[in-house]
Amino acid sequence: MKTLLAGKKILFGISGSIAAYKAAEWVRELAKAEAEVTVVMTDAATRFVSGLTFASLSGRRVYTGMFEKDAGEDMTHISLAKESDLVVIAPATAQTLAKLAHGFADDLLSTLVLASNCKVLLFPAMNSNMYCHVATQANIAKLLEYGYEVIEPGQGKLACGDEGIGRLIDWQIAREKILSILAVQDLEGQTIVISAGPTWESFDPARLLSNRSSGKMGYALARVARRRGARVILVSGPSAIEPPPEVEVINVMSGEEMHKGMMAQYKSADIVVMAAAVSDYRPGKTMKQKVKKSNKSIEFELVPNPDILKKLGDKKKKANRPLLVGFAAESTEHIAEGRRKLKEKNLDLIVINDIIGKNTGFGTDTNQVSLIDRDYQLDKLPLLSKEECAEMIWDKVVKLLQ
Ligand SMILES: Cc1cc2nc3c(=O)[nH]c(=O)nc-3n(C[C@H](O)[C@H](O)[C@H](O)COP(=O)(O)O)c2cc1C
Numbered sequence: 151m152k153t154l155l156a157g158k159k160i161l162f163g164i165s166g167s168i169a170a171y172k173a174a175e176w177v178r179e180l181a182k183a184e185a186e187v188t189v190v191m192t193d194a195a196t197r198f199v200s201g202l203t204f205a206s207l208s209g210r211r212v213y214t215g216m217f218e219k220d221a222g223e224d225m226t227h228i229s230l231a232k233e234s235d236l237v238v239i240a241p242a243t244a245q246t247l248a249k250l251a252h253g254f255a256d257d258l259l260s261t262l263v264l265a266s267n268c269k270v271l272l273f274p275a276m277n278s279n280m281y282c283h284v285a286t287q288a289n290i291a292k293l294l295e296y297g298y299e300v301i302e303p304g305q306g307k308l309a310c311g312d313e314g315i316g317r318l319i320d321w322q323i324a325r326e327k328i329l330s331i332l333a334v335q336d337l338e339g340q341t342i343v344i345s346a347g348p349t350w351e352s353f354d355p356a357r358l359l360s361n362r363s364s365g366k367m368g369y370a371l372a373r374v375a376r377r378r379g380a381r382v383i384l385v386s387g388p389s390a391i392e393p394p395p396e397v398e399v400i401n402v403m404s405g406e407e408m409h410k411g412m413m414a415q416y417k418s419a420d421i422v423v424m425a426a427a428v429s430d431y432r433p434g435k436t437m438k439q440k441v442k443k444s445n446k447s448i449e450f451e452l453v454p455n456p457d458i459l460k461k462l463g464d465k466k467k468k469a470n471r472p473l474l475v476g477f478a479a480e481s482t483e484h485i486a487e488g489r490r491k492l493k494e495k496n497l498d499l500i501v502i503n504d505i506i507g508k509n510t511g512f513g514t515d516t517n518q519v520s521l522i523d524r525d526y527q528l529d530k531l532p533l534l535s536k537e538e539c540a541e542m543i544w545d546k547v548v549k550l551l552q
Contacts, residue, residue, distance in 0.1 A: 388403060
């Protein structure tokens with residue numbers, strides 16, 4: 151499956167900030183995702199990083215000046231601007247922001263921006279005082295008014311030694327911004343509640359019962375739904391993964407906490423996805439003190455946790471909402487089990503996960519799932535990255551919404 155970036159023509163501007171070296175990673179990642187990246191550097195940018203770096207990473211000619219040799223023959227500024235699907239400037243200096251805010255066209259990059267008619271995404275990077283200066287803030291306000299997207303820089307230690315706002319944001323956040331601009335906003339207006347990760351059921355202060363879920367699938371669903379325009383609330387069991395940007399996260403620990411969290415959130419939801427691997431059982435009693443080691447066997451009683459999906463399905467019978475998506479982790483009889491759960495839990499869609507297949511299920515970056523919808527239509531998906539898998543699941547949900 152091709153990503154949203156494949157074949158997209160991205161005009162990538164680099165201006166003269168100390169953060170220019172970080173743009174190398176961005177260009178590399180975009181090119182890896184098969185975007186056609188054309189780099190344009192300001193004169194100041196070439197003082198920080200060589201054009202050769204970007205030519206090697208993008209596999210294309212790098213443009214540095216308006217009056218370069220042969221520039222006039224193909225009217226470079228017009229042709230590059232017209233062809234682009236998106237203009238990204240990273241890092242964007244105070245100087246470049248000022249130029250764009252005043253419509254200057256005294257170098258190739260600013261001329262290209264004026265000549266383009268696609269979305270322009272600006273990622274400022276500079277010293278905090280420069281960023282907070284009224285002149286820079288007034289320029290940003292003007293740029294926003296013109297319809298440019300200006301992404302607030304990150305906080306932290308800056309190259310000049312100061313601490314504060316002004317760092318070029320991380321690639322992962324930038325990637326989401328770029329993808330959300332390119333993505334069809336077909337989940338706009340939807341509030342989506344997604345559960346993810348495992349649960350921890352405590353025996354005593356040191357020991358617990360859990361499962362191998364990493365949260366990767368639920369987090370991928372949240373990231374992609376946000377990108378496609380939804381408001382996303384992620385109810386997450388313990389997970390080591392960084393939450394996706396612009397997603398509201400509610401952290402829970404046990405199955406009972408997950409139950410409470412989901413019951414509190416589902417009321418505002420248009421769509422609920424139960425991707426969490428909630429432990430079916432929990433210890434009947436949690437010891438206050440650590441159980442001492444001995445040579446004797448000990449027995450613990452396990453009691454069932456609430457079946458959150460079943461409860462949501464029962465509620466849906468009365469209200470006929472929200473649209474309900476369940477996950478089933480199966481090791482045998484996948485399809486038959488999936489059909490049974492779809493009906494029993496009153497779901498609109500079930501995603502069946504083969505947890506013993508190679509590269510699929512718990513903890514992996516890829517997944518191979520089958521989807522069964524409320525009309526019992528079966529779709530067997532190939533082995534995909536969890537993000538690609540999330541795209542296919544949302545495609546199906548969008549069809550069900552219609
Ligand atoms: C070592 C050094 C680091 C700089 N870092 C930044 C920076 O991070 N952000 C910024 O706005 N300007 C920075 N500047 C100043 C710009 O390079 C300068 O304003 C230049 O005119 C920008 O031109 P351009 O926007 O056409 O690339 C730096 C200058 C030097 C010498």
